[in-house]
């Protein structure tokens with residue numbers, strides 16, 4: 001079937017990158033049922049494109065083809081050849097960065113600058129795992145038996161089911177499939193139905209780079225039950241999921257039925273602590289990044305800002321000054337600093353958190369409403385609320401929006417207890433100029449990633465992952481490849497002549 005004629009409001013240099021079809025079992029195609037679903041542009045609330053809506057049977061076809069492809073791919077390629085393919089894919093992503101960023105900005109809403117940053121971030125995982133592919137070593141182990149050598153081989157886990165969220169439509173895909181390809185695995189990707197087009201474009205470039213068609217499949221669907229095949233089909237050996245904790249728990253339970261490997265990158269409720277010995281200017285910069293990046297829609301966004309009572313007013317006034325210069329609007333428009341939320345449900349959640357906080361004693365210091373001067377999309381004003389407390393929804397539930405809720409505190413022990421009082425453990429941040437406190441608090445915070453005097457720690461070389469109910473496993477870094485490999489122990493005995 002021909003590509004359907006979705007029209008983008010911008011002219012791409014490479015129009016073939018905007019495709020509404022899936023790539024299943026070696027072919028670009030629409031769903032066998034011809035079903036489709038609309039993808040809405042968050043900045044306008046209008047339909048951006050119509051995407052193929054695949055069924056459970058299409059997932060089965062993709063998985064079985066991937067299983068055949070995996071066996072050929074791994075045994076017929078060296079690590080060096082896989083590295084070369086990844087390098088070519090990285091180059092193609094960077095050559096098409098502007099087009100990919102336009103698609104991403106339109107379907108997700110984030111600003112063009114943020115979208116370009118995300119595409120570069122997405123490419124960085126591909127370049128990184130091109131390097132890691134050729135540095136994957138086994139061990140030679142001193143054996144306790146006479147005339148015996150024990151050793152380990154690293155082997156790919158097999159077919160991997162990949163399920164990703166809309167908030168990073170490109171980077172969450174490459175952070176998983178680049179190490180999978182490096183290890184020698186095949187992948188079946190279920191992209192988010194809010195933002196399928198970035199994933200489709202990345203797969204097109206992977207094929208252009210030369211990856212065999214049977215090791216990569218992208219199967220968009222709006223039917224959540226159809227994609228559950230990735231968690232239950234016996235030929236899928238690993239499921240790698242990024243998204244909310246509840247869906248992650250459900251997939252983990254299903255995956256247990258066939259004892260699949262799982263990687264779970266789940267929700268957060270990050271504390272952001274400003275001690276009285278902090279540099280307040282640095283803390284405000286940090287809050288601007290990690291509270292308002294992607295309009296508050298990152299899993300590592302600060303959700304609870306704990307500010308020492310002695311510096312609370314300085315910090316709050318400084319933050320208000322900076323936030324008042326934000327310009328909300330359509331992500332692709334010049335001068336816009338912050339885009340919309342992903343959909344109407346996201347705006348409703350933010351509204352309910354603000355309303356609840358104000359009913360429970362919160363004081364509104366900035367924003368607090370939908371703006372009147374933006375396009376008719378899903379916008380909410382950047383908002384600052386002081387006098388936050390633990391009984392508010394925004395203390396326990398990930399708001400995923402541009403609300404800075406400021407909680408007062410007076411001692412280190414008190415704030416550590418409040419910060420750790422959550423089932424989540426993804427990111428945590430704190431600001432202090434005292435080296436002893438820096439080392440102490442970094443160890444006391446119960447989370448997988450800690451930012452000290454910075455609001456930005458995401459980088460390809462740093463392991464990304466959570467503890468508690470925020471996840472299992474690590475992405476990126478020197479640990480990311482191992483998530484897609486099994487360790488096989490080989491013992492060679494009776495070596496005497």
Ligand SMILES: NC(=O)c1ccc[n+]([C@@H]2O[C@H](COP(=O)([O-])OP(=O)(O)OC[C@H]3O[C@@H](n4cnc5c(N)ncnc54)[C@H](O)[C@@H]3O)[C@@H](O)[C@H]2O)c1
Pocket residue numbers: 163164165166167168172190191192193224225227228242243244245247248264265266267268298299300398426466470471
């Ligand atoms: N830890 C991380 O690395 C990380 C990164 C990004 C986002 N997140 C988290 O993701 C969440 C936001 O993303 P979201 O709203 O897309 O999450 P989500 O869990 O609703 O969706 C994630 C993916 O799962 C699919 N999905 C949702 N419900 C499903 C179901 N019942 N059955 C099968 N598939 C289902 C979605 O279509 C999407 O592809 C936040 O909680 C955020 O913290 C975590």
Ligand SMILES: O=CCCC(=O)O
Pocket residue numbers: 167168297298299300458464
């Ligand atoms: O949303 C979570 C991922 C964001 C990141 O990698 O910085």
